[in-house]
Amino acid sequence: MRPTYSADAEAYREKVQAFLAEKLPAKWGGIGALDGEELTAFVTEWRATLFTAGYLAPGWPTEYGGAGLSALEQVIIAEEFAKAGVPTGGPNDVFGIQMLGNTLLQWGTDEQKNRYLPRILSGADTWCQGYSEPNAGSDLSNIGLRGVLDGDQWVLNGQKIWTSAGQLADHIFTLVRTDPDAPRHKGISFILVDMRQPGIEVRPIKMISGESEFNEIFYTDATAPKDEVVGGVNNGWAVAMTLLGYERGESAATVPIRYQAELDRLLILAKETGAVDDPNIRQRLAWCYSKVQIMRYSGMRTLTKFLQGHHPGPDAAISKLYWSEYHKIVTELALDIIGPHAMTPTGRHPSTAFQTDDAGAPNSSWSWVGTFLNARAGTIYAGSSQIQRNIIGEMVLGLPKEPKATDVREPKAR
Numbered sequence: 001m002r003p004t005y006s007a008d009a010e011a012y013r014e015k016v017q018a019f020l021a022e023k024l025p026a027k028w029g030g031i032g033a034l035d036g037e038e039l040t041a042f043v044t045e046w047r048a049t050l051f052t053a054g055y056l057a058p059g060w061p062t063e064y065g066g067a068g069l070s071a072l073e074q075v076i077i078a079e080e081f082a083k084a085g086v087p088t089g090g091p092n093d094v095f096g097i098q099m100l101g102n103t104l105l106q107w108g109t110d111e112q113k114n115r116y117l118p119r120i121l122s123g124a125d126t127w128c129q130g131y132s133e134p135n136a137g138s139d140l141s142n143i144g145l146r147g148v149l150d151g152d153q154w155v156l157n158g159q160k161i162w163t164s165a166g167q168l169a170d171h172i173f174t175l176v177r178t179d180p181d182a183p184r185h186k187g188i189s190f191i192l193v194d195m196r197q198p199g200i201e202v203r204p205i206k207m208i209s210g211e212s213e214f215n216e217i218f219y220t221d222a223t224a225p226k227d228e229v230v231g232g233v234n235n236g237w238a239v240a241m242t243l244l245g246y247e248r249g250e251s252a253a254t255v256p257i258r259y260q261a262e263l264d265r266l267l268i269l270a271k272e273t274g275a276v277d278d279p280n281i282r283q284r285l286a287w288c289y290s291k292v293q294i295m296r297y298s299g300m301r302t303l304t305k306f307l308q309g310h311h312p313g314p315d316a317a318i319s320k321l322y323w324s325e326y327h328k329i330v331t332e333l334a335l336d337i338i339g340p341h342a343m344t345p346t347g348r349h350p351s352t353a354f355q356t357d358d359a360g361a362p363n364s365s366w367s368w369v370g371t372f373l374n375a376r377a378g379t380i381y382a383g384s385s386q387i388q389r390n391i392i393g394e395m396v397l398g399l400p401k402e403p404k405a406t407d408v409r410e411p412k413a414r
Contacts (some may be wrong), residue, residue: 005076012073016080023049030085030360035348047090047123056089057097057121060105064113065121072307075253082254085261085359092165096120096127100173103243107190107231116192130160130174130193130217131240137162137384140175140240141184145219147176147191152226154178154191156199156219162381166202166215170195173243174217179234190236192228199223209373211349252302255323255355256295259330262356263292266334269363275337288330295323314395321388324378327355331372338365345369 005013034042050056058074060066069077081088089097101120104113119125136142145158156176166172172193179187195202199222204212231239263285270276270285302319335342347364350357350371355378361367379385393399 005072009072009076013076013080016077019053019055020080020084020086023053024084024086028084028086030358031087032085032351032358032361035351039351043087043090046086047093050089051121051123056093057101060097060101060117064105064117075303075307078251078254079257082257082359090123092126092128092168095129095165095169095173096125099129099243100127103173103190103239104230106242107239109227111227112192112230125171126169127171127173128163128166128169128215130163130172132162133159134161141188141237143175143177143188145174145176146180147178147189147224149178149226154224154226154228156191156193156222156224158219160217160219161214162205163202163215163217164213164381166217167204167212172200172217173230175236175240178236182234185237187234188236188240189233190230190239191224192230193219193222193224197222207374207377209349209370211370211374213352252299252306252319255319256292256299258356258359259292259295259323259326261359263288263330265361265363266330266337269334269368270337272363273337273339275339281333281337284333284336288326288333291326291330295326298322314391317383317388317391318396320382321385321392323355324375325385327375327378331368331375334368335372338368341365342369350374 031039031042047056054067055077057064057066058069058077059071060068062068078088097120101117104116108116116125120127130145131140131143133143133145135144145156145160147154147156149155154176156174158177160172160174163172172195174191174193176189176191177187178189181187193200195217199220201218201220203216203218205214205216206212207214230236266288267276267285270281275281276285298319302315342365345365345368347366348362349366350361352358352374357367357371383391390402394401
């Protein structure tokens with residue numbers, strides 16, 4: 001079973017397929033087949049190709065350099081790119097184009113749009129996200145990064161953590177506590193900060209896999225012009241929730257494609273190692289297949305609602321919880337299939353710490369071991385599994401809220 005699209009939509013799909021056939025190298029096997037300088041060169045050239053063709057920001061209005069495409073056309077692009085194993089942009093474009101760009105289109109002033117949107121598309125500015133702090137992860141309202149208005153500029157002091165790709169960025173959109181006396185969800189502002197200044201320090205965090213995709217960002221009297229607040233002073237919470245809502249609906253279509261491709265690689269690995277002859281391994285592979293199919297059908301439901309104008313709300317927690325917990329289990333199976341060689345992995349490392357390794361990646365032991373290690377983080381970032389279960393229980397199923405420590409009273413002495 002696969003989603004059914006209209007004749008016009010299928011005609012547009014053929015157009016996208018023709019573009020990919022024309023622009024990709026002959027015998028293209030997926031970006032995972034590339035590594036090192038070859039990978040860097042391809043991504044740089046591919047981003048320029050997408051920019052020229054209008055595929056880099058397909059949903060943006062044409063006056064800001066986008067293609068002005070419908071939600072359905074954007075979904076088709078995402079599906080075909082995922083099937084072909086090619087990225088939809090550069091390493092930080094998810095932050096610049098998808099998150100900040102769409103947020104500026106809704107909340108930004110004309111001056112902010114005209115200043116930043118062209119530079120985001122051209123790649124002149126590279127962005128990252130400054131949300132989480134040591135004491136404010138899943139509970140963002142607890143942020144402590146302070147911003148004090150001094151004349152025509154904000155002076156910032158504090159810290160952010162788990163900033164993805166921060167080492168590659170030169171700008172950061174960040175949540176700042178600008179009114180410490182206001183309630184926690186109030187008194188927060190969404191500020192755009194140039195990281196190329198002495199008051200900003202980026203410290204990479206080395207993960208268990210050896211990579212450093214996350215960073216700490218330290219602000220020491222860092223500054224930002226007064227007019228770099230998006231959406232108004234002390235209205236940052238509303239802006240931040242809008243940004244988090246740009247978890248695009250097409251992910252409902254592409255995530256199952258990625259996990260099916262990963263499972264196909266794992267089946268090949270099981271055959272190559274002879275592990276497929278083990279009935280226990282076969283049973284676990286069948287379990288994984290059933291889970292990916294459930295992921296597909298759930299994605300179809302989400303995609304249908306998205307195309308009808310429903311953007312992901314609390315129910316998005318179901319998908320996040322499902323794929324992150326599944327990925328822990330399937331990568332554990334991969335290590336059991338590899339066997340003792342997983343103790344001394346060799347070959348290509350996975351190119352990303354998020355979700356699956358890239359399409360076309362070789363079945364090297366390091367690809368699977370690295371993905372296994374990174375899969376543990378999937379149950380923590382973007383809201384831990386415990387937080388996702390609370391959201392589902394309280395906001396989707398309508399169950400009573402989880403008691404807080406402050407709600408528990410000690411028994412009275414007799």
